[in-house]
Amino acid sequence: MQGTPQSRSSSSNTIGVGRTDTVRCYCGIPAKYAASKRTRIGDKYYGCPLWPRGCGFFMWEHNVVVAVNDNRGSGSTQMEERVEKLIEEKTSMAEKLCKLKVKREKDAEEIAALRQQNRMLNSDCAKHAKKENFFAVALIVSWLLFIFVITIIMNLA
Numbered sequence: 001m002q003g004t005p006q007s008r009s010s011s012s013n014t015i016g017v018g019r020t021d022t023v024r025c026y027c028g029i030p031a032k033y034a035a036s037k038r039t040r041i042g043d044k045y046y047g048c049p050l051w052p053r054g055c056g057f058f059m060w061e062h063n064v065v066v067a068v069n070d071n072r073g074s075g076s077t078q079m080e081e082r083v084e085k086l087i088e089e090k091t092s093m094a095e096k097l098c099k100l101k102v103k104r105e106k107d108a109e110e111i112a113a114l115r116q117q118n119r120m121l122n123s124d125c126a127k128h129a130k131k132e133n134f135f136a137v138a139l140i141v142s143w144l145l146f147i148f149v150i151t152i153i154m155n156l157a
């Protein structure tokens with residue numbers, strides 16, 4: 001059944017929480033609180049509720065320091081956590097920005113391609129228009145020639 005998750009952090013690590021805070025795993029969800037059934041049987045621990053998937057968070061209960069009891073130690077841990085979270089947020093923001101940038105570049109490429117197409121279509125249109133003009137002129141000229149020839153024939157007759 002439920003095993004003991006492998007610890008990502010060493011057992012000497014502690015986690016700081018406020019008195020009213022719940023222990024959260026690295027996924028940001030409240031950690032599972034259970035008693036060990038294998039090593040240190042009966043000892044309580046917090047773990048990622050998504051184990052064996054999830055973030056692999058594992059912490060013995062006695063390593064969870066309530067901030068009120070130990071302001072010095074846990075305070076800095078909390079700070080470190082906050083900094084870590086901020087860095088994570090920044091990283092994800094940077095990733096999002098990167099994705100947006102790539103998308104924008106793609107969009108720009110598409111726009112350039114469309115513009116190119118548009119230009120080609122325009123030149124095609126111009127060619128067609130020229131051709132049409134040419135045919136119209138040719139038609140008129142041939143009609144004039146025809147009338148001219150008819151008139152000459154009529155005069156001769």
Ligand SMILES: [Zn+2]
Pocket residue numbers: 025026027028029048049050054055056057
């Ligand atoms: Zn987790």
